[in-house]
Amino acid sequence: MTARFDLCGIGNAIVDVVAPTEDRFLSHHDMRKGGMALVDAAAADAIYAAMPPGQESSGGSVANSCAVAALLGSRVAYLGKVADDQLGAVFRHDIAAVGVHFPTPSLAADQAGAAPTARCLILVTPDGQRTMNTFLGACVTFGPQDLDHAVIAASAVTYLEGYLFDPPAAQAAFHAAADIAHKAGRQVALSLSDAFCVDRHRDGFRAFVRDHVDILFANEAEICALYELGSFDDAVEAARRDVAVAALTRSEAGSVIVRAQQTVAVAAEPTAVVDTTGAGDAYAAGFLHGLTAGRSLAACGRLGSIAAAEVISHFGARPAADLKALVRAVEG
């Protein structure tokens, strides 16, 4: 059956609150620079009270990827849980406005586990690095009941967010989604999301990658954490054995893509780094946009690099420029 969607993303539906800070803000609040920490409502309130004025925009790792892929021209669906509140309305507006199909109902205030829409407090230091503090809110209730079977079965690739290992009900949804996709003859992609998240759930991640993942995205720290290897090259080989395609990113050193015995190195696009939030998300989007269009691995990596470069050249995790025009300009 022809796929109705190129991509179905499943992830934590989050609104970002982005503010610039100095490094000392991170140390004062015991934050690990560059990482994502889960915080409860009280801690989120305390961090928010202490941080500078912010800008709110829709985020969530795989939701960002879905937005970027849609802006590149892919047909995209997204599954994730927001609450029936103002930030939930912002998330729903923004993902619909880029043409992503988002069928998951909002969590109502009178439902079990009622909580506000998730938010991620993102502190951007002068070096462009982002340090994230996520209050999962309504995302905690996302479970198998939220899977839209028809949408997953009709999507060429179902793309899962590693962060979904954190909310308790989401891991079951994770496995169920992979089963639905594979039974429909589709592919399953996974982003490892964050090295600390991999540390929290290493055994679960390793088994899931080996048994259910066709396309794996990770950065250097994440892939080394997954396999507990100190060498990137060794981790690349471990990934090569586990999955059909692995796209492994190394910031300004570009990315390495492996498929069976094939290895492709792709350069990063030169750009001025303002805020790295969403760089990995944009890379995965560009890559999957190329892959589902039947492009070569090198072209897929290039599309990932172009999308990532656009996103890190300004504040915020979603594109500010016309990505299709950008790709036309670069690819010629």
Place this chain on the structure above:
Amino acid sequence: MTARFDLCGIGNAIVDVVAPTEDRFLSHHDMRKGGMALVDAAAADAIYAAMPPGQESSGGSVANSCAVAALLGSRVAYLGKVADDQLGAVFRHDIAAVGVHFPTPSLAADQAGAAPTARCLILVTPDGQRTMNTFLGACVTFGPQDLDHAVIAASAVTYLEGYLFDPPAAQAAFHAAADIAHKAGRQVALSLSDAFCVDRHRDGFRAFVRDHVDILFANEAEICALYELGSFDDAVEAARRDVAVAALTRSEAGSVIVRAQQTVAVAAEPTAVVDTTGAGDAYAAGFLHGLTAGRSLAACGRLGSIAAAEVISHFGARPAADLKALVRAVEG
């Protein structure tokens, strides 16, 4: 008595939703480019549904000025009405985070006239101009009962937003605030806000300016609309007769400041225009920061130009850079 605050701003407390659009979006939705239109909840929902993904940040004309003045080092208070909801919490956080005292209680969901926090849907066209659609929400309930008499009496300048002529109860608050300030021997400043707003309330504005305003801010279109004059030079002379100080801005042509027989022309600071949202607000903030510090009119105008240039060099109405450092660099 020594003033406890340099500035007490009173205005519509609004969260901005900023998105880039093409000119055809404006014509399709019958919007007047560069202006501010009041819209009801249903129209706000319809425009929001049609517009691209946005970035949310705290706004409101005089609230922007208050934030900028505080970042320049002024002691600032702000009075305005948000609701007890997520966007209200965003507004409250952002203004407190720059050190502005904000004593006005939030409008609760069970209070008379209950409405959500106001929002302004701002469409930025490729030329950097912003076209605004404001849903006033909770601001409609702002009235004399929301005036903090002690704060106004303790502020060197009370700065009123012309847009407050729109919500029905605010005009009474407007007059009462001017009386409190003058009885305490303080000054009253006013921004005309918007030419269309002046058109809606011309007689009220003219009487208020003549009888109650010491320091007047307006751009070329606004001052010409106030006096129904086609010539900027004629409007400057009319303002000279009505108020002690008038600071009149002309976009990239800089500003003209008049006080009695004195006339000072100030150049705009050169910058690349990305988004003009908040340019006038930032100019007024820089000007009032200088004025309350006893600076010359030329220095006040220069501070206004520096603050405005920073704000129009990026998306959003509030500064992204360290304004104090910027002023030190420019003033030497």
